[in-house]
Amino acid sequence: MKRIDDLPNLVQAGTISTEEAVKKIAEYIYREPYRFGLAGFDDDFKSEIILTVLQKGAQVFKRFDKNCGAFGSYLYAFVQGLILTQKREEIRKFIADSNMKAFSYSEDSERTDESPPLIVAETKARYAPVSNTKIWKALTRRCKPKSASDAKTALILALKSSYYIPASSVDEVSSYCKLQSAELQRLIAELNSLLYSRIERRNMIVRRRDNAYYFHRKYYMQLKLCDKEKTDTELLLKKYRKQTESWKRKNKELQQSRWRVCPTNKMISNILGICERQVSHYITRAQKLIREKERETETADIPE
Incomplete structure (x- = not known):
């Protein structure tokens, strides 16, 4: 030393x-x-x-x-x-x-205690569980007429993002839609089982990306710390550039739509027992609501 x-x-x-x-x-x-x-x-x-x-x-x-x-x-x-x-x-x-249920439930219970609006989550236990194909009709019965369309829109969006939705959001959507959390979790699990091959393809690219990143960092460290007189720095630099390029390329690939894990409208319609056109309708409705919200925000920002 x-x-x-x-x-x-x-x-x-x-x-x-x-x-x-x-x-x-x-x-x-x-x-x-x-x-x-x-x-x-x-x-x-x-x-x-x-x-x-x-x-x-x-x-x-x-x-x-x-x-x-x-x-x-x-x-x-x-x-x-x-x-x-x-x-x-x-x-x-x-x-x-992490999507560990224990953590999610603990976090949600704390939030419920602190935020009165989320107490509605406790009322969902009164609903008797129904099969997948009856959930759609159950929304109409459980929700007020004015909010049923919003609940159906939220459910379709949650199912469309089944692979990515965190456990905490599942509980929040369930409360909003007057569903039991187990009902929505069941729908998501069944959809994801249909997406297995897509998930595997994406995971393969993720593993390759992570592997390239590992060697990118490894060769970077070697270049920074090696003895220049005893090391073939040109070869090391070549390896570093190759892995860096591979890592960046895989990151770009993962941004492409073909690598996104998303159920088709047909999959969602089949699992809910509704027609595909209804799924498309509520996705379009969500897009329209987002545009309206954006216009309201833009208008509010304009000085008088």
Whole structure:
């Protein structure tokens, strides 16, 4: 650790720049991760920490006080802070992306307690569950005449986005449509089972995208930290560019409509026992409502 401990003095004396010193720190972490408590983490996690060091490492030279201890000890504490932050970020992402029912129900119950309008969710338990083909007629019976069309529109849109809709939204749509959550979940599950082949095709592209991104980051790290005299940097750069291009290309592909997982109007009509024309009607109605809302917003923004 002696060379690392000398870095603050070298930077202060102008022997090396702060950028060069940060790179040396990143190289040291890359080669000996166990010294910083990184041995038990996967390559992706380590790469994120090293990239953060490259981006924010300059601050350690501004904040380090040699009267408080060795630079190596301070650096270890700094990296441990980055590890903790990265762990929290991964947990946050996991919770945000997770569709676990336990989390969804807990979140919804808290929201119901705080927001009186959502108490209507409790009344849906009074409705006897009905089969898929009877749900459409049940909406007419359960909803007031003026709100039945809105409820049907919401149901069609929820089914159209069956693959993407989060659990919390399922509960909200169920409450709005006067359905039991289990009824809507059943419809969504059956639609998604019909979309299995589409889901698999999309997942295949996602896996290829993620694989390309992994190597894009890996080769980037190697280019940043390698010994230029002992490494074939041209070959490494070629690999990096190839994987970067592949990653970007796959991202663009996933934006194309052919990779979207969306049930057809025919699938929805079959599962509800209604004609396809009705499904189209309510989708068109939703589009019309959105346009009207946009016009209202634009009008409200115009100064008098």
